[in-house]
Amino acid sequence: xxxxxxxxxxxxxxxxxxxxxxxxxxxxxxxxxxxxxxxxxxxxxxxxxxxxxxxxxxxxxxxxxxxxxxxxxxxxxxxxxxxxxxxxxxxxxxxxxxxxxxxxxxxxxxxxxxxxxxxxxxxxxxxxxxxxxxxxxxxxxxxxxxxxxxxxxxxxxxxxxxxxxxxxxxxxxxxxxxxxxxxxxxxxxxx
Amino acid sequence: xxxxxxxxxxxxxxxxxxxxxxxxxxxxxxxxxxxxxxxxxxxxxxxxxxxxxxxxxxxxxxxxxxxxxxxxxxxxxxxxxxxxxxxxxxxxxxxxxxxxxxxxxxxxxxxxxxxxxxxxxxxxxxxxxxxxxxxxxxxxxxxxxxxxxxxxxxxxxxxxxxxxxxxxxxxxxxxxxxxxxxxxxxxxxxx
DNA sequence: CATCTAATTAGATAGTGATCTAACTAATAA
DNA sequence: TTATTAGTTAGATCACTATCTAATTAGATG
Numbered sequence: 001x002x003x004x005x006x007x008x009x010x011x012x013x014x015x016x017x018x019x020x021x022x023x024x025x026x027x028x029x030x031x032x033x034x035x036x037x038x039x040x041x042x043x044x045x046x047x048x049x050x051x052x053x054x055x056x057x058x059x060x061x062x063x064x065x066x067x068x069x070x071x072x073x074x075x076x077x078x079x080x081x082x083x084x085x086x087x088x089x090x091x092x093x094x095x096x097x098x099x100x101x102x103x104x105x106x107x108x109x110x111x112x113x114x115x116x117x118x119x120x121x122x123x124x125x126x127x128x129x130x131x132x133x134x135x136x137x138x139x140x141x142x143x144x145x146x147x148x149x150x151x152x153x154x155x156x157x158x159x160x161x162x163x164x165x166x167x168x169x170x171x172x173x174x175x176x177x178x179x180x181x182x183x184x185x186x187x188x189x190x191x
Numbered sequence: 192x193x194x195x196x197x198x199x200x201x202x203x204x205x206x207x208x209x210x211x212x213x214x215x216x217x218x219x220x221x222x223x224x225x226x227x228x229x230x231x232x233x234x235x236x237x238x239x240x241x242x243x244x245x246x247x248x249x250x251x252x253x254x255x256x257x258x259x260x261x262x263x264x265x266x267x268x269x270x271x272x273x274x275x276x277x278x279x280x281x282x283x284x285x286x287x288x289x290x291x292x293x294x295x296x297x298x299x300x301x302x303x304x305x306x307x308x309x310x311x312x313x314x315x316x317x318x319x320x321x322x323x324x325x326x327x328x329x330x331x332x333x334x335x336x337x338x339x340x341x342x343x344x345x346x347x348x349x350x351x352x353x354x355x356x357x358x359x360x361x362x363x364x365x366x367x368x369x370x371x372x373x374x375x376x377x378x379x380x381x382x
Numbered sequence: 383c384a385t386c387t388a389a390t391t392a393g394a395t396a397g398t399g400a401t402c403t404a405a406c407t408a409a410t411a412a
Numbered sequence: 413t414t415a416t417t418a419g420t421t422a423g424a425t426c427a428c429t430a431t432c433t434a435a436t437t438a439g440a441t442g
Contacts, residue, residue: 007206010202010204010205011205013201014198014199014201015198016194016198019194019197020194022275022279023279077276077279081272081276082272084272088217088263088268089217
């Protein structure tokens with residue numbers, strides 16, 4: 001039941017302060033102090049609101065030294081905005097079909113213990129599996145190469161190949177051997 | 192500032208009971224008792240929620256004998272759903288242009304005291320004026336012809352012509368000399 | 383290490399809101 | 413007219429939440 005997530009999304013937007021925060025972030029990322037200043041509110045209040053916005057998933061954050069910058073996840077935001085009217089006016093058809101296909105592929109290549117048997121060679125299936133594998137990584141967090149390797153090894157010993165696939169298909173980018181998740185809109189897609 | 196209406200819309204959807212009510216109404220109109228029964232709630236609770244849904248404008252009602260049937264205003268619902276992401280990601284351009292044109296036409300044909308000087312002959316302008324005139328009528332309410340005449344006369348003595356325009360352009364329909372507002376999606380449009 | 387800055391946590395306050403029961407109004411039906 | 417049925421209003425209760433101050437944590441810098 002994702003009814004709860006939907007309710008939560010709307011509850012989150014049902015507050016004037018949070019809407020104002022979103023209008024600020026729509027023009028570009030900002031850090032907490034800046035938001036507090038522009039809205040005339042104290043820091044803890046901003047923390048409070050950002051927690052809610054982050055929990056619903058429409059905002060994520062990146063840390064730079066001591067400062068945390070907040071970003072809107074535009075794609076997720078849009079999809080949530082449309083979710084309710086879609087739910088009311090098109091009673092589940094292709095969507096279910098799609099998620100069933102995804103589920104089938106995952107079942108075929110991921111064992112019961114969660115490890116990967118082998119990477120599919122067919123592109124569509126490979127993308128599905130890569131998406132599955134990357135779920136455990138945190139948006140906005142910077143991973144040293146060693147840490148990425150350790151993470152991938154939980155699924156499969158050949159971390160080098162899979163790590164390369166992450167880069168090739170734009171799930172992550174690398175700079176000075178530091179890895180970071182790309183925003184979802186950059187990821188390779190099936191269609 | 193329509194920020195408030197937006198906040199209110201989301202606040203209204205930020206409650207599981209109201210979402211459940213909307214899913215019920217999405218398949219067709221229902222009356223209060225039916226909703227209460229299906230959700231296992233008492234009548235006053237339904238009244239409470241319907242008041243909020245009606246106030247935001249996404250639900251309207253029609254009375255039949257003793258019973259009140261509730262309907263989703265799908266068009267308004269969809270437009271509200273999209274409103275916030277539009278506001279964040281396209282900083283007002285054509286919209287303003289459009290509303291300025293409308294405002295200009297209204298200024299040209301409606302005097303300072305609110306009365307209509309004369310009905311425009313040009314179709315686009317006529318539609319704008321008819322929309323303006325009809326604003327004071329209540330959705331779902333049934334008006335005897337006499338009452339409609341009285342209403343129109345507040346704007347212009349030639350009620351017969353204007354009443355006919357309402358019908359021709361599908362702003363209202365008539366049955367046994369009882370008039371009722373049509374849903375907005377039936378109204379004649381400019382484009 | 384000592385200090386500074388940004389953010390979070392804890393706890394208090396005041397306001398809002400979802401639900402109920404009981405009492406009331408409105409309109410039909412007998 | 414009286415009874416019945418649907419809906420609304422009033423008021424109580426309980427839970428949640430937006431905001432603040434004060435205290436605390438976490439990094440970064442001198």
